[in-house]
Amino acid sequence: MMNSSTIESLAEKLAKTLPPGGQALAEDIRKNLRLGLASALDRMDLVTREEFDIQKELLARTRARLEQLEKQVAELEAARDR
Numbered sequence: 001m002m003n004s005s006t007i008e009s010l011a012e013k014l015a016k017t018l019p020p021g022g023q024a025l026a027e028d029i030r031k032n033l034r035l036g037l038a039s040a041l042d043r044m045d046l047v048t049r050e051e052f053d054i055q056k057e058l059l060a061r062t063r064a065r066l067e068q069l070e071k072q073v074a075e076l077e078a079a080r081d082r
């Protein structure tokens with residue numbers, strides 16, 4: 001999930017896009033935007049950058065191991081066919 005400062009920043013930016021008449025209700029609008037953004041982002045089941053980087057590294061190691069095993073299998077098959 002996104003941290004609260006990121007949600008606050010997004011809510012603030014969205015509130016600033018309101019027409020001048022809407023600025024009078026800015027705090028109420030910011031509050032509702034924060035709640036709506038937090039709720040929507042929670043439902044998206046997002047991961048943190050740290051979690052993403054860990055999974056990316058794990059995938060890279062898995063790919064390297066798979067390539068190594070594929071090479072070994074090819075060598076064994078070639079040796080068997082001789």
